[in-house]
Amino acid sequence: MAPQDLNRGVPGLEYFTPQHLVDPGTPFPSSQSTTPTPTLFTPLTIRSTTLRNRILVAPMCQYSTASHGPSTGALTDYHIATLGHYALKGAGLVFIEATGVQANGRISPNCPGLWTDAQIPALRRVSDFIKSQGSLSGIQLAHAGRKASTCAPWIAGEQKTQGGKRKVSVKADLDAGGWPTDVVGPMGGEEWTWDGKKLDDESGGYWAPRALSEKEIGELVQDWASAAARAVKAGIDVIEIHGAHGYLVHQFLSPVSNQRTDSYGGSFENRTRLLIEIIEAIRKVIPDSMPLYLRISSTEWLEETDVGKKHGSWDIESSLRLAKLLPGLGVDLLDVSSGGNYPAQQINMFDSKDYQIRIAARIRAELKKENLSLLIGAVGLITEAEQARDIVEEGGAAILKNGDAEIAKEAQAAVTVTEAKAGKEPLADVILVARQFMREPEWVLRVAWQLGLDVAWPNQFLRVRFPKL
Template structure:
């Protein structure tokens, strides 16, 4: 065979890009290996998809789509350049950021959407490239609820109050492409603004929502299903429902932010109703072999606040109760995050490395006690190779070998909770990494190198691969 015939193109594209000799991020088998391949770098099959490794790129808002005109909400070449690079450098699955199922469900006017068939071709182009690099493509379908119609964070960061305080959020008015009159939530009125600040308060960064009617909630459920159908048409491999971080689904789940008196408020069954209806509606319209993920805030850290004590809050016990319902509904993986529903939450997430991992481990353990099958994803500030490995490896006792002693003790306790009689159980099945990929798109390859694991690199980068340790 002539050398020119050996450089095959990746199939399914209308342009040429080389098919990799070996899918990047997958380990080479060797008879000389003295230690087994870390679980982090073993494949995982979920329905008809197989992850080449267990490092997933979490959805990350980029605020980089057109706010008006015929391409409103459609992905662009920017998303190929960023998301495609993570796929090129070995991530197992790459998620497109929170994507609005309705136009008023975007966080900002510059966030993507999938409420129109016109947005399908751009998503397909991004998805096709991600898959051409050997990764799976995913999309997170979302509705921001009362956190919608805000400006990109760098807009907020450039503004200060009269007192000189830097603003965290800025409301997007009509002249900025926003929809101040159509910000919605379970509850309505100025007292339900996310940051609890009145509209005449210059330090406020969010609009007051109006309450959704029961009819509108039903329409919302169908719009979620329609967006899922469009994702299928775009060739996406995995769909995730965003039910976390104080966005609309989370607002319905929490007794702090949902005090409705109709069938969507009050009891646990009523507050979870909209999520369950969304899951059922999506599962009906996507292929049987297509995985469905769900991201939740496992706790909103409001238990010790005045509101939490008075009304109750969404906590870990609530998440465990919900998780037990998910396998029968057709959810395949629970992506465990936390916080975001009220500024009064009682934790600084940036000062703790493994709190979400420990919660994920607890949920996983509780499911296993009832022989329920649900994959668990751990997300949040996973930046060290050894930490990522130990989360998915049996006996993850050394999550924070170099961290604070107290956190290490808490990690040991999480391991003890998940231990089975025959040995240690993993804390989670996959890890979802966000900001570290923005700093280092080659994070998967760097992790493998730190673990002394020989993995495949992209064809085009073989000449600069890290030397073997």
């Protein structure tokens, strides 16, 4: 082959980027013949997509799109620089952050959206680059509900209450691009603000929502479908519905935040109605070959609180009941997270270092018993690894001195989650990692190196590959 043919560009792009000799994060065949490849680094096919490994970049809010003007809500070169780098360094799938299906569904004025065709080209540009590096591109479609129209967290972090406490959240008013009179939820009024604080309470960080009418709920469902159709036009590979962390879908699921008396409130069937209608509407407009994921908070951690005892809460049993419905609705993977719907949630992270992973494993096992086909994603892996480190070491200072010890714990935690051992099922099928990618975009490559696995690196980085262990 002539030298000029060796450095081929990725086809279908308007600019040149070299096609990798082997997709980064993929084990070389030679390593597979000498060392068993952990399940974590084996491909996984879901409908028409194939993950090159089981490590996914979870959606991470970046608050980095325009809040006004013709580019409102559109992704930018910032997103190529960040998300593209995770793809370049080997992640199997890179999720674009929570993206509003309606303008008032954004968490902040600077969050992305997909409520208009004008936002498609920028999304396609980001998706194309992610895919050019051998990764799959995903988008998390969302509506913030009563947690909408807030400022970026670093703005809140710079402000303090009159008592000197740092604010956790700051309301985005009209002058900040917010929409204080159009924040919505299942319920309406000052008593339904997320933090329960009145509008005249200077420590409050959220607007009072107004209750959605049934007509508006129907329009909302169609807007989810329209956003999904736009994602398909933009070349996205995977869509995830955001039903977790106290955002709108979760608000409807929970009896704590949903006390409606119509067909969208009260019973389990009524509280899940919005989500089911969204799933059905999306599946009608996306190809049968396209995977659909769902993220939920598997528990609100409110069972032992006064509000939980009074109204009930969304708990693990509720999640199990929902999970059993999902395969029949066309959902392929359940992304298991927790919390976020009420400030009084009670969980001691250090007493339950692998809490979300254990919940994910329980859901997976229950589905297997009933021969239901639903893949399970576990988040909180790095939390588990960090807590394991902190428990066996005196404090976390040692980690700053020994990076290899840190990545060793993370690598082992990652393998443990997805590996079947001694006849036992794995805890989950994929892992979703968030903040650790922000710290180390090359995390996939570092994990492989720690496991002694010879995986491909990007062509442009071959000269700085880690030495073989």
